[in-house]
Amino acid sequence: MLVIEAKRAQYSLTVAIPQALAYMLADTNTEKPVFGFVTNGNEFRFIKLIKGVIPQYALSDLFALDSRDDLYTVIKILKRLADLIRNS
Template sequence: MIQATAITKAILSFRDVEEKLGLQRSRNPNFFPEWQGTLPLLTDRETATLNRLADRYLHYLEEGEVSEGTLNIILLSPLLDALGLCDPPYRIRGETWVGVQAFVDSEAGRIELEGRIDALTIQDEFWLVVIEGKRGGFNVLRAVPQAIAYLSATPHPDRPVYGLVSNGYDYLFIKKHHQEFAVSHNFSLLSDVDRNLPKVGQILKHLVQISAPALGDDE
């Protein structure tokens, strides 16, 4: 019998990712080039919208800590909408329940890790990007191990799958392919011009564009 436990309780560090999920951080500098290099341009409207969303978040942050629920409403959901990821052929599933088996030695054998993804952009059951939002003031790096666990639940483990974790202020992209993963640089709202929300939007758009055709290749 397989026991179930929450991802948020079982996966708390990169060591947990290695020992319980059997994954390794890639040391190959060419493993995750997708967030670098040439990226698709945003329209003027998209850029203006993303800058407005960044200003909105900073305004909320000045008033106090932003909860996960508020973050999803004021920033992450509008971000996906602004990039066209809420409309066909894509669709968003919020609070999506997933499960992944973990390699944990116990008398009961393996356990299954369960959890809810904040937002999942999919196309014909192919996961394009998993987005995990955390409350403002939360160190975004702490959310990466759990996001990797969510990525491990992809229905197409033979294909690369990407994730984005954010506390509203900081943004980190993740790539998982087979038994390896890698993390991008951190993009912050008030850093230089190349690391703001429009830059995040460009990368997000690029990851979706390069992921979506992969499903059609098998048809």
């Protein structure tokens, strides 16, 4: 499962992360990790949630459109996540 949460450019991604995590926690499959992606159109961050007795999540580095190769990296990660979801 992949959750995507988008906010307006003037918002910090920090505002979107709790909302994305709430959607991610709603997934009933506890055996596989849940992936999330938050964006405000300029910045991008990925989230990985592992459910268990105590759910744990990790955030990726922050990617931004104005950074040299960040958009390429974001697209590459999204393609990889699509492959994981398709093959699961």
